[in-house]
Amino acid sequence: MTSTFAKRWATLGILAVVLFAAPAFADEFRLNLLAKFLTFAIVALGVDLVWGYTGMLSLGHGVFFGIGAYAAGMYLKLESTNGGMADFMGWSGLKELPAVWFPFANPIFAFSMAIILPTLLAALVAYLVGSSRITGVYFSLLTQALALILSIALIGQQAFTGGTNGITNFSTVLGFSLRDQSTQQFLYFLTVVTLLASYVLCKWVVNSRFGGLLVAIRDDEQRVRFCGYDPRAAKVLVMALSGGLAGLAGALFVMQVGIISPAMLGIVPSVEMVIWVAMGGRGTLIGAVLGAILVNSAKSGLSESFPDLWQMAFGALLVGVVLLFPDGLVGAVKRAYAQLSARTRTAPAVVPPLAAADGGRA
């Protein structure tokens, strides 16, 4: 009993120790970078729930992330202007603060909205497009269209959203200066705790009966229906949870990075969120977390020194992962480990490869 317990939570324990110890080793700049990657890891957990476990490939998680970030960003902006108009509103000819902005001066309202709005939107999308009669691929393509629309809308409504530049130039959060190292350090630990809590929550979900239902939907949705379950209800629930996680991550992101703009939530960032999970290992929570951290570390390291090479290598790597390692880094490690132990022991320990988690043929 203890051994399964240890096995189940060992990865989380290692992750927690590493993340809590990181501030002792990393300088301010790197810690801020790591904090950013950790907010991405929270998004990746949500993407993994809907894609790795439920088989719905969402190409619109940037939307949920972005709404969370914009909701929190609006509050931060209002705090920096003492409830007055933001600079970009004046440039666009507005005379006074738009009514939508007013309630966001209240931090409780703003941060609740950062979670509630994406949760509701994700649930609505899943309800409308998650019907068993609609091909699974359409879900991907329509969520991608949603990502495009949100970024176009944000760019188009410059007076309300800051347009292409987004919302930036924040000074304080709840009265604490965002430039203070202590504030940033607190936010880092807040992010770590949120990530670990999200991990535990997701772990609980996937180990529950509900988690079993999600995997069953991924592997054969029609059979789930014939067994008397309602796949649509499960999809709505898991998307709501996933959207809420992304929104929460967005709120944490904007406080630490200090800017949110349409370029961070459009089509490309949304696909990248899926790619983190694909490379880390879909269908395993730790894979999602590691994927988000490693891919983004590689990106920030390589794209600075070799921007051309990076995009080429990234594309090629993606093709390679899909073709050769469909269950990502974690799956590859697991398989290598199984082969190794099969060689040393007599009993073969075969790890079954992740079933092609794919809505089947159209």
Added chain:
Amino acid sequence: METVVIQVFNGLSVGSILLLIALGLAFTFGLMGIINMAHGELIMVGAYAAYVTQGAFSAVMSVPVAQIPGFYFGVAIVVAFLAAAAVGLALEAGLIRFLYGRPLDSLLATWGVGLVLQQVARSIFGAPNVQVVSPSWLNGALTLAPGVLLPYKRLFILATVAAAVLGLYLLLYRSAQGRRIRAAMQNRDIASALGVSTRSIDRFTFALGSGLAGVAGCTLTLIGPIGPTLGTNYIVDAFLVVILGGLGQLVGTVAAAFSIGSLNTTFELFSTATVGKVAVFLLVIVFLQFRPNGFVTVKGRR
């Protein structure tokens, strides 16, 4: 009245380009269960092929690009078709055939291919946009009535698309090869059992769809400058056309392309481009609630 005519014309014009792009997507998805995210980059290949053709004409005849004879654009269309079809063939042989029936995996892998192709274009032609000088016989406009001008370029695009769709119709519904394609789309296993080489059908269809994307890219050079990310602007709308139109029937895709094209332009007239996009998106989603397979669908066992 003038506005109505111009509106209808604009809708047709936008819709026709969407149609050319969506046809390839609809057929590769219907036939092979492949979502080709690199389709946008095949458009880009076609556009750069036109650019290269223009450069070649100018170099061989040693005149500046503005003075090369107008018929070069016809050559450019053929070159664009062949170039994109060749890239499509290579893509099919090297990657796509391993991903049949795995639409979500194919989506991710082809996204990666798209990134690589964009970067290749950036390395060869540079990151800034380049311009193809339109042939002089396409400048100017047809005057229907005072105030109602139909630009020749747009008319030419419409004619090109009409020719392409007619050709595709003849191929699909009036030729032996087309019969085989439709058979493979309706039931791949039975078609294969009856002696249809589904392998070569797949290859042929994918190359054809890619070639059409190349033609679309070539016509896009008439409208504006071209760059490595040219295709990404069109791909989302093209997928909406595929979803709305249904798979495997020419008429569904045609109807969907013109619906989305005219809805977009109409909403833009009365409000903003954003509202147009949102409205089209919502209409597609609502429509799917009633007809989850789009306008028309092939009845077959899957």
